[in-house]
Every structure is written in C-alpha cells, then in structure tokens.
Amino acid sequence: MESKQQGCESGDSDCNGGLSDMPWWRSVGVWWWWMVVGVVVAVTGGGDPVLARDGDKIVCYYASWAHYRQGAARYTVQDVPVEHCTHVIYAFAVLDAATLTLTPHDSHLDTAAGLDNYRAFLQLRRRNPQVKLLLGLGGWTDSRSDKYSRLVSQPHHRNAFTQHVLDFLTTYGFDGLDLDWEFPAHHGPSEDKEGFKKWVEELRAAFRPHRLLLTAAVSAGKSIIDRGYDVAAVAKALDQVHLMTYDMHGSWESRVANHAPLFPANGANPELSVDFAVQYWMKKGAPADKLVLGIPLYGRSWTLSGSDTSVGAAASGAGNPGPLMKSAGTLAYYELCQAQQAGWKKVSGADGPYLTSGDQWVGYDDVATVIRKAQYVRGKGLGGVMLWDVTMDDFRGSCGDGPNPLIAAISQALGRINNHGTVRPRDDSTSQRSTPRPQPPRPITTTTTTTHTSTTQTHLPSPMPHHPGSNSVNSNPECRRKGYTADAKSCEHFFRCAGDRVFHFKCPEGLHWLQSRVSCDWPDAAPCKNLLY
Incomplete structure (x- = not known):
C-alpha cells in the first residue's frame, strides 16, 4: 500500500508513499547472521520446524x-x-x-x-x-x-x-x-x-x-x-x-x-x-x-537540525534521497545496507535500529x-x-x-525453511481458497499515435530508457529526446517514441512528470518549472 499510515493520519500532511563501520561488517556480518539463525532454530526446537497451518x-x-x-x-x-x-x-x-x-x-x-x-x-x-x-x-x-x-x-x-x-x-x-x-x-x-x-x-x-x-x-x-x-x-x-x-x-x-x-x-x-x-x-x-x-x-529518514542524533532529536525535514530509489525521506533496505558498508553508524535503539551519518538519520x-x-x-x-x-x-x-x-x-x-535452507511446502488443507509509499505509482493512461503509414508491425518499446542507434531516432518533432520525454504542454503528460508510433502517457491524478527521475512524483517534488523539455 503506498505506505502512508498513522504519520499521515496524525499530521494530515502529504507525506510520501547491525550497521557500523565497514571493517566490522566485512569481518563479522556473516557470523552474526548465522548466530541469529541459530537462535531461531533453538527457539523452534531445531531440526525441521513445525509449520503453523495459519x-x-x-x-x-x-x-x-x-x-x-x-x-x-x-x-x-x-x-x-x-x-x-x-x-x-x-x-x-x-x-x-x-x-x-x-x-x-x-x-x-x-x-x-x-x-x-x-x-x-x-x-x-x-x-x-x-x-x-x-x-x-x-x-x-x-x-x-x-x-x-x-x-x-x-x-x-x-x-x-x-x-x-x-x-x-x-x-x-x-x-x-x-x-x-x-x-x-x-x-x-x-x-x-x-x-x-x-x-x-x-x-x-x-x-x-x-x-x-x-x-x-x-x-x-x-x-x-x-x-x-x-x-x-x-x-x-x-x-x-x-x-x-x-x-x-x-x-x-x-x-x-x-x-x-x-x-x-x-x-x-x-x-x-x-x-x-x-x-x-x-x-x-x-x-x-x-x-x-x-x-x-x-x-524512514530525516535531515537533523542539530548535533543530537538520538531518538526524538529535532529534524528540519526529509532525509536526502538514496542513490538508487532517489526518494527523499525513504530508503530501501538495499540502500540501507549499502549505507552501512559506506560507514554509516548503527545504533540499536529501544524501538528499533537506526543509522546516522552527518545530519542524516534513518530508522x-x-x-x-x-x-x-x-x-x-x-x-x-x-x-x-x-x-x-x-x-x-x-x-x-x-x-x-x-x-x-x-x-x-x-x-x-516462520518455519518455512528447514534446517537445510530448503523452502518447505505449505499445508493448505484447512485453508479456504475462497488480504505506504514510499514511491508514488507510475503512469496509468496510455494512448498511441501513428505518425505515418507503415506496413511493418512495431512492437511496444521497453519501459526503461535506453540508447538506440541513430537509425532508431524518430523524425517526429515530438521526439526531441531518447527514452521517456516530458510533454512541454502539460505537467501530467509525457511520451515515448518507437518507430513510427508515439506512445502518450498520463501520470496518476495529482502527480507530475519529473524528467530527472524519469517518473511521476508529487507536485512539490516535480514542479513544472523543473521539467526538462
């Protein structure tokens, strides 16, 4: 769920959708992982865990x-x-x-x-x-x-x-x-x-x-x-x-x-x-x-407003975007573990772990x-x-x-992997087959325009930007860039060309196209003046 929960509820604001120094991680991380797994096996009795049906x-x-x-x-x-x-x-x-x-x-x-x-x-x-x-x-x-x-x-x-x-x-x-x-x-x-x-x-x-x-x-x-x-x-x-x-x-x-x-x-x-x-x-x-x-x-991340890095410290706003998801205030776990390897400090707090580096804080x-x-x-x-x-x-x-x-x-x-690391099948014999957001959703509406007649069938392009050869560049004046391109006439629209066809997209209601991230985002993160035409 585009992960917005009580924080948005209590503030009614438009909020979006063991780490330590690298030498420690490189030397004992794997050992620590197996120690935790060993505790789990001990708690469940060792051997093949007993599956809970529900x-x-x-x-x-x-x-x-x-x-x-x-x-x-x-x-x-x-x-x-x-x-x-x-x-x-x-x-x-x-x-x-x-x-x-x-x-x-x-x-x-x-x-x-x-x-x-x-x-x-x-x-x-x-x-x-x-x-x-x-x-x-x-x-x-x-x-x-x-x-x-x-x-x-x-x-x-x-x-x-x-x-x-x-x-x-x-x-x-x-x-x-x-x-x-x-x-x-x-x-x-x-x-x-x-x-x-x-x-x-x-x-x-x-x-x-x-x-x-x-x-x-x-x-x-x-x-x-x-x-x-x-x-x-x-x-x-x-x-x-x-x-x-x-x-x-x-x-x-x-x-x-x-x-x-x-x-x-x-x-x-x-x-x-x-x-x-x-x-x-x-x-x-x-x-x-x-x-x-x-x-x-x-x-969830913040930019600290002072030198205090403890839980409850004052913050001035969202944390910096991560290097991969590029989402202010949110870091994917793969960005967090890479931050650990880059030397961010980990603290195990009473309500969960958090990382700090300079003025950045993430729980x-x-x-x-x-x-x-x-x-x-x-x-x-x-x-x-x-x-x-x-x-x-x-x-x-x-x-x-x-x-x-x-x-x-x-x-x-949960006992879904046995002590040999194999995923065990689930017993569904008693089950009835008759259930946040870190990122806003991507485009929901697509229309296609043919710019000239062609007898060759054109397949839909890959949704990821790529760099085709010069013979793939369309002569249509709309296609000024390779990959997904902002529509100069609309904050919500963008398009992509493939051969003789122009594929027009519209962001979900309330979102704007942000060319620098090649995605739709909230208007405060993607104001029209920042679109690259």
Whole structure:
C-alpha cells in the first residue's frame, strides 16, 4: 500500500508513499547472521520446524511501478521471491472514477496491449504452484478522491463493481482481490464505515462460489480504525486482514523515530506501535488468526537540525534521497545496507535500529528486528506477516547476505525453511481458497499515435530508457529526446517514441512528470518549472 499510515493520519500532511563501520561488517556480518539463525532454530526446537497451518503466511506485495526504476533498482516480476511467499499481491489496479469499476492502473505495463505484466505475474505459479496470486485495488494515491465513497454508498454501484470484478479476476486467473482503500471515512463521510462493511460482505458472498480470496489492507491507527471499520463484521467477511503496521512516524514530523516499533519506547505514544495495533484489532473483534502483520522493507529518514542524533532529536525535514530509489525521506533496505558498508553508524535503539551519518538519520527494520516480529506473530497466534514491499529488500544480494535477506530471515523464523535452507511446502488443507509509499505509482493512461503509414508491425518499446542507434531516432518533432520525454504542454503528460508510433502517457491524478527521475512524483517534488523539455 503506498505506505502512508498513522504519520499521515496524525499530521494530515502529504507525506510520501547491525550497521557500523565497514571493517566490522566485512569481518563479522556473516557470523552474526548465522548466530541469529541459530537462535531461531533453538527457539523452534531445531531440526525441521513445525509449520503453523495459519501462522506461516508470507504475503508479498509487488509494487509494479518498480519496473520503471533505473539501474540496480529496476525490479521486474521475475525478481519476486515467490518461493518464500504464500501470497503475492499485484499493486495496484485502480477504480475508474466514471464507471466505479476496477481498471488496470498502467495499461501499457499491465495488459496485453503493452507489456502484459498481469500475465507474467500469473506465471509465477510455475515457480511455486501453491502460491496465491491476488490483484490489489487502490493504494494511497488512488484513494485521494471521493470515488470509493461514491462506490460503497449505493447498492447499484456495489453490484456493478462486484459483477465486473468477478469477470475480471476469473478471466485473467487471479486467485482473489485485495482491497486497499486508504481509508474509509478518513477524508470521506462517516457513512463510509457502513458502506465498506456492506461492500466486503457482498463481495464475500459473490466470491464464495468461485472460491476466490478476499483480503484487505487496513489502518493500524486507532482513530482511523474507529471511524472507518466495523471490525468484527469486516474481519468475518475477509479471509485475511493485512495490518499496515508501519509509517507511524516519518519526515512529516519534526522529531525522528523508528516508523514501525514493535513496542513503544519509554515515553513514546503507546498507540504508535505494532503491538497496540494488533491488540486493538483483536479487542474490536478480529480473530488473531486472520490478522497478518505488516513489516516494512524500507526505512524512514530525516535531515537533523542539530548535533543530537538520538531518538526524538529535532529534524528540519526529509532525509536526502538514496542513490538508487532517489526518494527523499525513504530508503530501501538495499540502500540501507549499502549505507552501512559506506560507514554509516548503527545504533540499536529501544524501538528499533537506526543509522546516522552527518545530519542524516534513518530508522528501519534489520534482520534481527524482522525475526523478532515473526516470532511475535507465532507467539500471538496471528495469521502471518505481510511485506511492503518486496521490491525494496536487497533482492540482488549486493550487500553480501544473499538475495532478499529480510524475506529469507522471516521465512526461516516462520518455519518455512528447514534446517537445510530448503523452502518447505505449505499445508493448505484447512485453508479456504475462497488480504505506504514510499514511491508514488507510475503512469496509468496510455494512448498511441501513428505518425505515418507503415506496413511493418512495431512492437511496444521497453519501459526503461535506453540508447538506440541513430537509425532508431524518430523524425517526429515530438521526439526531441531518447527514452521517456516530458510533454512541454502539460505537467501530467509525457511520451515515448518507437518507430513510427508515439506512445502518450498520463501520470496518476495529482502527480507530475519529473524528467530527472524519469517518473511521476508529487507536485512539490516535480514542479513544472523543473521539467526538462
């Protein structure tokens, strides 16, 4: 979910979506890793761990717009560690504001009219036949209008949505739908609470004959829970409840803190912790085994305003963009482990680890932290863990711990890897087949213009900028640059040329094209005057 949570909720601002010196890391990092794994094996009794039928779920969100990132940050559907995941959710489809039905977010990337990424995603079953592949609907950006409120307020709108989404899911072959409306009654009317309940209950009834899963990503903030969810009824209708237990703090605040603490530090607001959210959802009527605990694979960063680097220190704003994701205030785990190798100082605080270097501060979850959270899941009898999002783990293994070290550690701690390092199949015999943001989504609208007649079929171009030979440069006057290019007449539009065709794109509503990052971003980060024409 485009990771915006309580921080945005409490401040109502437009916030976005063991490290030490290098010699220490190079000399003892691997030893430390195996020591932690040894503790996990000891806790679970050694040998082949006993699988918890309902407690070993690993729900992996795949942020499809990572396909457009550049260099080592580029992430394709083939990079999803599906062997570790029990469920993978394609983020995101969106709600059409006119028809109030589900529609692809990026038709060029998602559908057969372009790169056909939905089909590539569904082929993940070839690597893990037991995995459940769901389509996510919504996200932070898509929730920033009244369209979801309009949908749930009228029975005929809900019925039309249900009939359309059933056809969509079954035609493609998805295993279910994950609802990511952020959040009912948050900026909408109080009637959203009842409307959301009716929506999920009606979807449940319609999905049951087709054995489709219905899940939802929900807030961990008390005020949003109270305003937006009839917890007992919603939890009964859903197969899984994905708790967004992260982004409790961020650069929209003027003091630094870990954004996903398992327990609150001394003196901290007790409601801004993972444990509080879990206990509160259960208190309100959610069964423990349906709750799936969200774990972030990224950190939230600040620029300090003074010499104090401790938790609670004053900050002047977001931390500097990382070298790969290039997102102010957010660092992917692969950027964090590289920062460690560059000499950033690690401190293990009471509410989680953090790194400092000069005036930069970032709080995050490391291997030890995610193992602790996985053990918490088992101890509380929860349904499993949810990861936002898999594109931000060290998926290339660039820091020396192998690919996806956080996901692998969670898989180990939940008993999904035996003591030989092999992923064990999950026993789903009792399961019903009938669920943030660091980065804003990428383009959602595509149109194609043919500039002259051609008898040769032209294939859609790769979405990543590249440098073709001079004979590939189009004579069309729109094509002044190679790769994706800003539209001089619009902040929201951009295009790309391929042979005799011009592919026009439009950013999601409210976002601007930023040429320097070759992506869509919030207007304050991508003002029109900074576009490169």
